[in-house]
Amino acid sequence: MATFLCKTEPGEYAFDDLVRDKRAPWTGVSNNQALISLRSMKVGDEVFIYHTGDQKAIVGSAFVVRGPYEDPEQPGVTAEGLPRFAVVDLKPGPPARTPLTLGAIKADKRFASFLLVKNSRLSVMPVVDDLAKVIRSLTGLPAPKA
DNA sequence: GCCAACGTTGGC
DNA sequence: GCCAACGTTGGC
Numbered sequence: 465m466a467t468f469l470c471k472t473e474p475g476e477y478a479f480d481d482l483v484r485d486k487r488a489p490w491t492g493v494s495n496n497q498a499l500i501s502l503r504s505m506k507v508g509d510e511v512f513i514y515h516t517g518d519q520k521a522i523v524g525s526a527f528v529v530r531g532p533y534e535d536p537e538q539p540g541v542t543a544e545g546l547p548r549f550a551v552v553d554l555k556p557g558p559p560a561r562t563p564l565t566l567g568a569i570k571a572d573k574r575f576a577s578f579l580l581v582k583n584s585r586l587s588v589m590p591v592v593d594d595l596a597k598v599i600r601s602l603t604g605l606p607a608p609k610a
Numbered sequence: 611g612c613c614a615a616c617g618t619t620g621g622c
Numbered sequence: 623g624c625c626a627a628c629g630t631t632g633g634c
Binding site: 471473495516517520566584585586587 | 630631632633
């Protein structure tokens with residue numbers, strides 16, 4: 465069971481939209497490093513949802529309900545036979561009891577190596593277990609069920 | 611609205 | 623295959 469973080473611009477597709485939709489394909493990722501993370505997702509994986517723009521905070525979590533598949537808008541596979549423009553389906557988990565802001569993350573030494581801080585332009589990234597635990601404790605988000 | 615950081619493109 | 627030019631992202 466792995467954990468990831470996905471960014472979204474709330475004006476385009478917010479965490480609340482995912483809650484409303486109950487389930488949604490996570491599309492539009494074209495950056496290769498982000499796509500590598502998307503392609504490695506498995507059903508049941510936990511995904512923290514981060515809002516860019518004015519909020520700049522982890523606002524909730526979600527879970528992978530369908531593993532990586534080809535974006536129907538941009539079909540094609542990599543040399544390894546994986547979906548080139550990978551899409552996963554997410555279903556919403558609970559909202560964060562306390563959103564975890566970028567400012568708080570930057571101020572916390574435990575996040576010094578976090579890709580969210582180190583590469584601000586990356587839109588999908590893995591979250592190591594230790595940091596996932598810290599994020600859950602700071603946001604009140606529940607651990608995924610095994 | 612600006613710009614730094616990074617990715618991508620295309621000419622050579 | 624290098625690298626300059628350009629485009630994009632996202633924090634400030």
